[in-house]
Amino acid sequence: MPALKKEEGKNHYTYAEYLSWDTDKRCELINGEAWMMAAPSVAHQTISRELLGQFWNFLKGKPCEVFAAPLDVRLFPKDDDSDDTVVQPDILVVCDKSKIADNRACRGAPDMVIEIRSPSNTETPLFLKFSKYLRAEVREYWLIDPETRDIQVHILEKKEGSPGHYISTICGTIKTLEVSILPGMIVDFSSIWNAF
DSSP, X not given: OOBOOOSTTXXXXXXXXXXXXXXXXXXXXXXXXXXXXXXXOHHHHHXXXXXXXXXXXXXXXXXXXXXXXXXXXXXXOOTTSOOOOEEOOSEEEEOOGGGGTTSSSEESOOSEEEEEOOTTSOHHHHHHHHHHHHHHTOSEEEEXXXXXXXXXXXXXEOOTXXXXXXXXXXXXXXXXXXXXXXXXXXXXXXXXXXXX
């Protein structure tokens, strides 16, 4: 996923500038650098659709909401739109409705983020986003690989007075996976894997 050059000689952008760009091209801002996003594969979209359905059904009538990309997530929002990190996770769960009150973007860290690997989602932006999710205190972060069917699960552990860190686990091909931040929710991966 090569960096997208918007202006000759400029290499740092803000959310305010991002809002003025051509909306036909999807990209993310990470540390002010623009990263172009290719169209996702059929497997990627199938996993996203199946996950969205399971989360949607579980969260009906509950305070948290689930969203799917594309939806801008401003991890460190500033009132003057000068923040320089805007990501579009494949699936996100938001439990604080004030974060989605402006109807334009999620302002602040979602409670959960799910990213699905794709050819354009290379190690560099994934590593950068991992550190941003940790710094923003996203409570649960999953990274799903459609090819290997591995799932990386990162659960935020934070002690008062110290920065948080992720407790990370790699799950091989599994049938079910419990969502840590949503007690009682178990994702049925067997139906997801069987969908493509």
